[in-house]
Amino acid sequence: MIEVLIAEDSKVVREYLQYLLEEDGSVRVVGAVANGREAVEFVQRKRPDVVTMDIHMPVMDGFEATRRIMEEEPVPIVIVSASWDPKEVGNTFRALEAGAVSALEKPRGLGNPENEKLAREFVQMVKLMAEVKVVRRWVKKPPPEEKPAPPEGKGKGDLAAVELVAIGASTGGPNALQRLLAELPEDFPVPIAAVQHIAAGFLQGMAGWLR
Numbered sequence: 001m002i003e004v005l006i007a008e009d010s011k012v013v014r015e016y017l018q019y020l021l022e023e024d025g026s027v028r029v030v031g032a033v034a035n036g037r038e039a040v041e042f043v044q045r046k047r048p049d050v051v052t053m054d055i056h057m058p059v060m061d062g063f064e065a066t067r068r069i070m071e072e073e074p075v076p077i078v079i080v081s082a083s084w085d086p087k088e089v090g091n092t093f094r095a096l097e098a099g100a101v102s103a104l105e106k107p108r109g110l111g112n113p114e115n116e117k118l119a120r121e122f123v124q125m126v127k128l129m130a131e132v133k134v135v136r137r138w139v140k141k142p143p144p145e146e147k148p149a150p151p152e153g154k155g156k157g158d159l160a161a162v163e164l165v166a167i168g169a170s171t172g173g174p175n176a177l178q179r180l181l182a183e184l185p186e187d188f189p190v191p192i193a194a195v196q197h198i199a200a201g202f203l204q205g206m207a208g209w210l211r
Contacts, residue, residue, distance in 0.1 A: 002130045005048040006032040007039035009057040036065025050076045050130040055091045063095045070099030074134045079103040167194040
């Protein structure tokens with residue numbers, strides 16, 4: 001049985017997410033809290049298999065709660081966000097950078113034509129992410145290591161026969177993609193095509209975050 005904590009400030013949304021999850025016989029909601037501080041405290045006490053985390057919450061927001069959980073008692077965290085809000089999208093990617101494993105749109109309610117699809121994706125994602133192994137994120141980053149100089153004769157010339165660099169990523173991909181691109185020089189001579197599995201509503205926000 002997969003044990004889930006829901007962190008969401010809206011009581012109506014909390015109850016709806018709990019209903020969706022418990023419709024699946026392999027999931028049990030062990031807690032439902034209204035702010036990030038309560039989420040951090042619950043994880044320290046109970047350590048659920050996975051947390052669904054809203055971003056915009058009182059007392060402590062979802063980004064700060066994610067950061068604290070991943071530093072102190074890491075468990076897989078799925079950000080469940082209103083992707084149509086640009087500010088919330090930006091904070092979602094900050095939470096991914098802090099260690100959340102995935103992000104998806106909130107189901108929009110029974111009257112919305114996309115609700116069935118979003119609800120199905122929500123349950124599937126929570127079940128999948130419960131299996132992800134996560135590690136502690138350290139509060140203080142170690143000092144950056146000096147990069148060794150490239151060997152003689154190695155450099156951009158080695159890319160002469162390369163026409164395209166293709167990157168495919170899924171879970172944890174946004175973080176890995178951001179770190180990889182940050183290491184490349186601005187005048188990198190080859191086009192890069194990246195395919196990242198992420199909810200459609202977050203694509204524009206991800207592009208801005210990578211810039």
